[in-house]
Amino acid sequence: MRCPTSLRPQWYAAALLVVAGSAPALLVSQVDTTAxxxxxxxxxLNGHPLVGVMISVPVVQRFVVSDSTGRFELRGLPAGxxxxxxxxxxxxxxxxxxxxxxxxxxxxxxxxxxxxxxxDPVVVEAxxxxxxRNLAGFYDRKKWYSGFARFYTREDIxxxxxxxxxxxxxxxxxxxxxxxxxxxxxxxxRGNLCVVAVAIDGMPFREQDYDDVQIxxxxxxxxxxxxxxxxxxxxxxxxxxxxxxxxARACASVLIWTR
Numbered sequence: 475m476r477c478p479t480s481l482r483p484q485w486y487a488a489a490l491l492v493v494a495g496s497a498p499a500l501l502v503s504q505v506d507t508t509a510x511x512x513x514x515x516x517x518x519l520n521g522h523p524l525v526g527v528m529i530s531v532p533v534v535q536r537f538v539v540s541d542s543t544g545r546f547e548l549r550g551l552p553a554g555x556x557x558x559x560x561x562x563x564x565x566x567x568x569x570x571x572x573x574x575x576x577x578x579x580x581x582x583x584x585x586x587x588x589x590x591x592x593x594d595p596v597v598v599e600a601x602x603x604x605x606x607r608n609l610a611g612f613y614d615r616k617k618w619y620s621g622f623a624r625f626y627t628r629e630d631i632x633x634x635x636x637x638x639x640x641x642x643x644x645x646x647x648x649x650x651x652x653x654x655x656x657x658x659x660x661x662x663x664r665g666n667l668c669v670v671a672v673a674i675d676g677m678p679f680r681e682q683d684y685d686d687v688q689i690x691x692x693x694x695x696x697x698x699x700x701x702x703x704x705x706x707x708x709x710x711x712x713x714x715x716x717x718x719x720x721x722a723r724a725c726a727s728v729l730i731w732t733r
Contacts, residue, residue: 509574511558511582512547515540518585518596518693520629521613527584528561532569540584560584560595567595583610594733607676609731612694619698626695639684639692639730646697648728650684659684661726663699668725675732687732694731 515527523544530537531551538548553576557569567586574580580599587594596609603614616625624646626634636642643649643659648670651660659670672679674687 507576508549509551509553509576510547510549510579511551512579513582513584513600514544515546515584515586516544516613518587518594518609518628520627521616524562524586524588526562527586529584530559530561531556532559533557558597560597562586562588562593565593567593567597570597572599585609609693612696612731615696624697628693631689631692636689639687639689642689642695643684643728648726663725670726670728671724672728672730674730687730691732692730693733696729698727
């Protein structure tokens with residue numbers, strides 16, 4: 475039975491009103507109110523990706539396992555402060571708390587020493603590579619600047635069989651020299667002896683004996699030379715005045731990261 479011609483305008487108007495009224499509700503229902511965790515899992519010894527690392531949120535019984543590239547992503551998590559647990563080959567780390575936001579992605583980096591009983595974990599939020607003051611930042615910079623700077627991983631240090639940090643720095647031509655303001659780390663640069671800026675765990679190192687830092691506690695070392703500085707590409711974290719030496723201008727920077 476066909477609708478009378480006189481009623482068709484009213485019918486169309488009613489139909490459009492129903493559709494228009496349901497559209498906002500449909501759009502609201504499509505807005506994602508959950509949070510996502512995304513990141514990478516790798517070895518703290520050499521930065522290589524780790525497959526099979528489980529990232530879980532126990533309170534909601536959700537988990538994900540890293541793939542062959544070390545990547546993982548866990549969606550549909552409730553917003554708010556959530557505890558994240560890392561597991562690998564039946565070994566668990568402690569829980570790490572992160573603030574998750576609705577509709578946002580929290581990027582994290584997981585680094586593990588698979589040979590350690592407790593996995594010796596580093597679980598941190600991903601940061602800009604030039605400012606990151608942790609081992610995750612070291613590996614990020616290693617990927618980006620490896621053609622211009624020298625990077626020593628924990629695996630490199632172990633293979634070197636060196637027993638002192640000073641011996642490692644000497645490989646880069648850096649030794650302690652006596653100057654007007656006491657002993658300073660220095661190296662030869664274009665025929666001149668110049669000061670080297672050294673930081674440990676992101677803080678300028680002002681001591682005169684670097685062997686006070688046990689090499690077994692050194693996780694990584696990065697060395698930036700003057701030739702790299704001249705390009706104007708020096709990462710921000712490596713641009714600082716040698717600790718304790720006012721007015722000194724460095725021709726190289728060394729960043730040391732400990733366990």
